[in-house]
Amino acid sequence: MKPIVTEKSAGYDSAGVYVFKVESSANKIxxxxxxxxxxxxxxxxxxxxxxxxxxxxxxxRKGIHSGxxxxxxxxxxxxxxxxT
Known part of the structure; x- marks a missing residue:
């Protein structure tokens, strides 16, 4: 799990919302x-x-950017x- 820091996600900080890239098998709990x-x-x-x-x-060549x-x-x- 690591935070995603972009201009858009940084704007959410003031509202108490943080964005993270998580394991694809992880659930909300x-x-x-x-x-x-x-x-x-x-x-x-x-x-x-x-x-x-x-x-x-x-x-x-065609490649794939993984999800x-x-x-x-x-x-x-x-x-x-x-x-930070």
Missing amino acids: EIRQAIEELYGVKVKKVNVVSVPQKSRFMKG YKKAMVFLGKGEKIDI
Whole structure:
């Protein structure tokens, strides 16, 4: 599990929402428990998105950019995670 730091995900920090790239076999309960244990915060809810794989062309050959699972973690009021 590692945080996804983009311009869009950094904008969610003020609302108490953090985005993580997680194991594709992980479910919401496992993600919640891992975040609470790793960062010592109380998780309000977890949304999960499966990002599909995409085909790419490189030097005239077709390849595949593998997909992954992304979790949006909503924290309770006053809770923060220091990602830096």
